[in-house]
Amino acid sequence: QVxxxxxxxxxxxxxxxxxxxxxxxxxxxxxxTMGWFRQAPGKEREFVGRIxxxxxxxxxxxxxxxxxxxxxxxxxxxYLQMNSLKPEDAAxxxxxxxxxxxxxxxxxxxxxxYWGQGTQVTVSS
Numbered sequence: 001q002v003x004x005x006x007x008x009x010x011x012x013x014x015x016x017x018x019x020x021x022x023x024x025x026x027x028x029x030x031x032x033t034m035g036w037f038r039q040a041p042g043k044e045r046e047f048v049g050r051i052x053x054x055x056x057x058x059x060x061x062x063x064x065x066x067x068x069x070x071x072x073x074x075x076x077x078x079y080l081q082m083n084s085l086k087p088e089d090a091a092x093x094x095x096x097x098x099x100x101x102x103x104x105x106x107x108x109x110x111x112x113x114y115w116g117q118g119t120q121v122t123v124s125s
Contacts, residue, residue, distance in 0.1 A: 004029075004095050009119030012085055016123075020080040022095030022116055027076055033101040034078045035112055036069060038091035038121075045094070047107035051078060053100055060107070063089075087125045092118040 008020040022034065035050040049059040051069045059067060068081040078095060096112035105111045 004097060004114055004116035006093065006095050006116040006119040009093060009121045011122045011124065014085060014087055014123055014125050016085050017081070017083045018085065018121060020082070020093055020095075020119060020121075022078040022080075024076045024078075024097070029076055029097055030071075030073045032097040032099045033106065034069075034071065035096045035098070035102070035106055036078075036080045037094045037096060037109055038089075039094070039118075040091040043091075045109045046091075047109075048080070048093070050102070050106045058106060082121070085121075085123045087123045090121055090123045092120050094118045 003025045005023050006020060012018050031053045033050055033052045036048040037045050038048050039045040047060050048063055049069045051057050051071050057069050066084045071078045095116045097114040098112045102111035
């Protein structure tokens with residue numbers, strides 16, 4: 001098991017920033033690819049971005065240039081820095097893990113083995 005726990009969600013005005021954290025309970029997560037997803041009410045779970053075990057990063061077009069993913073292997077934690085937030089960014093945000101990677105399908109939630117419980121992000125206009 002690689003339990004994941006997200007934190008850092010909340011209410012922010014449009015144009016503001018939030019930083020989400022995803023903490024893993026075991027150091028083995030450092031060899032996993034970590035993904036961030038989000039899901040708004042009535043919509044499918046949507047890929048936000050991912051960081052591989054070697055530091056490779058990819059983002060969805062909708063967040064490119066505004067969101068930044070990083071990981072701190074010493075703290076077993078992955079971060080999602082979200083800047084210039086828009087009302088359409090409001091959703092439940094999830095981190096997920098897959099070993100060693102999603103085989104080119106990092107956008108597909110079904111490729112990920114472990115999931116956190118989610119953290120809510122609300123953006124007011």
